[in-house]
Amino acid sequence: MSAVAVFEDSSCSETPVGIKITRDFVCGAGRVPAKTMCGSDGGVLYSISSCTNDYSLLASTVFGNNTPYIIVEEYLEWYCNLAQTVTIYIADGACHPNTDDNTSFKATLATEGGAMITTYNGTYCENVQDNIDVSKNMLASYTCVSGRYCSSDIGYGCGKRFSVGGFGGPPAMGRITSYAVYDTDSCSQPAQTVTMTRELSCTPQVSHWDPVCEDSGAVHYVKDCTRYYKGGWDDYGLINDAFGSNTSYLIVEEYDSWCNSERLINATAYVLDEGCHSNVAATMSTKFSFGLSLILTTYEGPDCDAAVNTTEITHMMLNHDMCVDNVRRFNLRGPSVGMTAVAVFEDSSCSETPVGVKITRDFMCGASQVSAKTVCGSDGGALYSISSCTNDYSLLASTVFGNNTPYIIVEEYLEMDCSQAQTVTVYIADGACHSNTDDATSFKATFTTEGTATITTYNDTYCNIVQDNIDVSKNIFTSYACVAGDYCISDIGYGCGKRFSVGGFGGPPAMGRMTSYAVYDTDSCSQPARTVTMTRELSCTPQVNHWDPVCEDSGMVHYVKDCTHYYKGGWDAYGLFDRAFGSNESYLLVEEYEMYSWCNSDSVSNTTAYVLDEGCHSNVAGTSSNKFSFGHSHILTTYKDPDCVTAVNVTEITHMMLNHDMCVESARRFYLRGPSSGMTAVAVFENSSCSEMPVGIKITRDVVCGASQVSAKTVCGSDGGALYSISSCTNDYYLLASTVFGNNTPYIIVEEYLEWYCNLAQTVTIYIADGACHSNTDNATSFKATFTTEGIATITTYNDTYCGFVQDNIDVSKNMLTSYTCVRDEYCSSDYGCGKRFSVGGLGGARGPSLMKAAVLYDTKDCGSVPVELTAHPVRRSCLSSTTSTCQKVDWSYTLYQASDCVDDVAEFAASKFGSAPYLIVENYAADTNCQTQKSTVVYKADGKCHPRASDGTYFKITPSFGTSLTIATYPTSSCSDFDVEYVTVGTKFVNTGRCFDGNQRFYANMSALFAPSPPPMVDVESLTREQIMFPEWLWEPTPRRVFQSD
Secondary structure (H helix, E strand, O other): OEEEEEEOOOOOOOOOOEEEEEOOOOOHHHHOHHHHOOEEOOOOOEEEEEEOOOHHHHHHHHHOOOOOEEEEEEEOOOOOOOEEEEEEEEOOOOOEEOOOOOOEEEEEEOOOOOEEEEEEOOOOOOOEEEEEEEOHHHHHHOOOEEOOOOOOOOOOOOEEEEEEEOOOOOEOOOOEEEEEEEOOOOOOOOOOEEEEEOOOEOOOOOOOOOOOOEEOOOOEEEEEEEOEEOOOEEOOOHHHHHHOOOOOEEEEEEEOOOOOHHHEEEEEEEEOOOOOEEOOOOOEEEEEEEOOOEEEEEEEOOOOOEEEEEEEEOHHHHHOOOOEOOOEEEEEEOOOOOEEEEEEEOOOOOOOOOOEEEEEOOOOOHHHHOHHHHOOEEOOOOOEEEEEEEOOHHHHHHHHHOOOOOEEEEEEEOOOOOOOEEEEEEEEOOOOOEEOOOOOOEEEEEEOOOOOEEEEEEOOOOOOOEEEEEEEOHHHHHHOOOEEOOOOOOOOOOOOEEEEEEEOOOOOEOOOOEEEEEEEOOOOOOOOOOEEEEEOOOEOOOOOOOOOOOOEEOOOOEEEEEEEOEEOOOEEOOOHHHHHHOOOOOEEEEEEEOOOOOOOHHHEEEEEEEEOOOOOEEOOOOOOEEEEEEOOOEEEEEEOOOOOOOEEEEEEEOHHHHHOOOOEOOOEEEEEEOOOOOEEEEEEEOOOOOOOOOOEEEEEOOOOOHHHHOHHHHOOEEOOOOOEEEEEEEOOHHHHHHHHHOOOOOEEEEEEEOOOOOOOEEEEEEEEOOOOOEEOOOOOOEEEEEEOOOOOEEEEEEOOOOOOOEEEEEEEOHHHHHHOOOEEOOOOOOOOOOEEEEEEEOOOOOOOOOOEEEEEEEOOOOOOOOOOEEEEEEOOOOOOOOOOOOOEEOOOOOOOEEEEEEEOOHHHHHHHHHOOOOEEEEEEEOOOOOOOOEEEEEEEEOOOOOEEOOOOOOEEEEEEOOOOOEEEEEEOOOOOOOOEEEEEEEOHHHEOOOOOEOOOEEEEEEOOOOOOOOOOOOOOHHHHHHHHHHOOHHHHOOOOOEEEEOO
16 A cells, blocks of 8 residues: 655654555556655645555554554555555644645644544645544444445445544554463463453463563463454464363453444453452452352452452353343353252162252352262162263263163253253152152152053152143153253243153163164175165164274164164164175165154154165065166165065155155155266167167166166167167266267257256257268257358257158257356256256367366346356366357346356466455365366355355355464355355365365365465464364364254
8 A cells, every 4th residue: 555654854753644645556656766755745744655454553653652643544445354545643632734735734632532633624724624533442442433424326325433542552453462361380281261352452472372461569470462253263272272172251241232252341251260350450259159140249349358240151141142131241251160960869878769859050160079979879768969060961871780671861951942941850660659858749750561651750759649640652752852841941042942852772862863774685794785774773782983884683684783873864873874885886865764853864764875786685674675776767676585586665765756855745855866877878879780870869867876886888779760879878078079089070969957057967858960861860850060161059859750840949049059148948847947058079189188168147237247066077078168258138137137158277267266355265176086076166255145046046255264274154145144044165175275165175265365364374383272272173074054944
């Protein structure tokens, strides 16, 4: 930027009265060297010009730490994206003329920290022109203030930011000053408190990773400067570094209104103990007391003597990120302290099986506070108890009751989505009467042979007067469903919920996990499996080692039994499906849901994966079997015997069901996994030896490639009429066409889709474009395909074999061929519409196998702005490019336009189109190829705003996340509502590194302007440890997508 420092003395040796900085396309000082020396500005003032990329540093250098000054940044966007002009005023309260020799100003700083800038209509500050009052909070928080009067006429509004310097340190400019208080003179972990507060200046440590420990006379502390983000995050991980990974602490954020992140006043983190801790100045202190809620008491003075304020923090406030009293938020960090568990016995030695266990979520486990409770003792009535701490109540119940004593676990939540259990009650399910610890009530818990249970509570100790009855179905037990509560003590709108599970049936409780049975043909249970079934059972016993499981023999088949959490789409906690089938085997996954559940992910009843072959495969019990037959769809037949003799059910699975994640009959979904067998390609010849050039190729997407099933078809043979053919399998019909026709025989490729947005080609027809008449394989019709010198193609079909009676005419423009545009088909039997793409080859102009066709999507009709999306497909041969790319309106939107081109290097092409705007390059590869076979490249505008996606009609937002990771949000509509969104988060190690994400994608980002500033390039043991604590490697591993969807 061009910076002009203005002086009142002719030698420019005194402190300047101001600096004017403007964003020009070329810095003015660089063009006129004379301006870099002191000279008259043409009036009564003098100036020196320079170039700068950091006006805050320039101001700090020019004015120093002890001359107050005010920085005013002006923007041409209401959200303050890029400063256009920056004015720096000396804040000495004196009158100073401006460079126009007609006006003047005074800049004054108040003792309270506010500022006033007054401009005048004369050079002696006589007639007030304007007054700008700036509050201390506005200066310290670096808030973007929207301007009412604005010269920006393109709808983006205007904005300003204010900051101040010369107070013993550099301007804060939105950064926050931190004070970490320690008990030791070495300032070693853990800190007692960490306070982050807004001050006018902010001085960072020379090294954030080796800070200077100071002594205030009352405490030892470390002072630093950082940017703070809502939720306890900052640029350098100062809070985490102060407390360490083994200490729990509470963060209290205070705001001036509605907990808006830009209105943060201060944040304080308190260590979770019951000690008294002073602040740096020793003017106040704090202390906790623990129970079902957390009580934070603030005292006057350093010794916790005179209480001045008491704050109660509940689990509801923490769990729901509540804005309390519109000005405060609370966050709990660090390791869990465990829940308090009280096992209740009827015998005084606590040696028999307990009758129940009561588990509560306190802020500090009660057993750790009172050691006497950890041994058997009277509860004050007729019962006895032992207390303990636990982070796993399912494991505790399994340990206490064992595998052969039935028990029921009831979890209670203060949210209707069952986010975090507040209390857990474990009942012994022996059908007997047991009194409760209140010595006034009792209960019976009964479990039936059908898998249902009843818990009855009574208003006396003898189970006579019924208080309440809870009936629990087997499905509720096995699915671990969250059951919304009718009566609820939660009064802040989150409702209540319960979950039920059962144990003591030969294994631990299922708690939502599913039991898997992988069936094999070999006694070693080696890959590939024949079927893998996951089903819901009351108990679920995992293998000791999931990666080296025990192979069992049922008498009918060999199998591996395991226990895992299952996620919709064929994913599970241990990858059991992929482990069973291996990477070289294709299989079909069938999910079955409760009837009329509309395939809700919580209602999966069972899942079975079938190997894609035509053999007969039995289940584990030998009570049923299944068998496939293949064609353009899958036919799965189920039999009621182990040998595929007596059929009981036939299911047809189509490509539409698979491609669109369809919920079939409201209760089933189908997925195809593993490597593709390829499409079936039939090359048609007019000579019996198939030695001449073929007249066409017909390619179809079958379940299994036909050429692999019938080897006779892979050699030249009659098609039953006047033509001859050779069949083959292909995953790349562009390469096949190029190989068959070569570079000098023109041909036209017509791809047909069962979606209007051209997602996956179902049939591909390749016509030789020689203008001659050729009969079709039906011996009833014929065609001519012609390509003109202007680049236009015509395909004419006829109702006879001699090209006499025209049936249909398809004219394809050069732009349609070059842009690879998806063209909607008017007549279509598909519910998702139909589409076609056209391309041409054999024109002698091939430029190598890396050539791609690129379609660039714009939201302006001249295609002159930064694009919202760029899609490139490899074509390998003859990409036809217009001399000037034509901007055309797309047929599926009223506001979007598209231009096309041929490109060799997508990254270079994207850089030329997006310029300095942030964008994300996503390379898409074929599934299960570990990023070896590329399908397409898509470049997205990554400015954090909502944009349309051309491939499927959805909308996207791309934003930075923690560190330098990024989040891709996909929305079904242009509203981009967070109530109907799918998120994918991609970690740092997958961005700009070339690493393969989820086996089929690579990411390259040019988003530096969006990411928070990075720490200095210093790497040591402590910094690595901090990074690993905050962002561990496993956090960014690809996982099954989580979909959050409104009702």
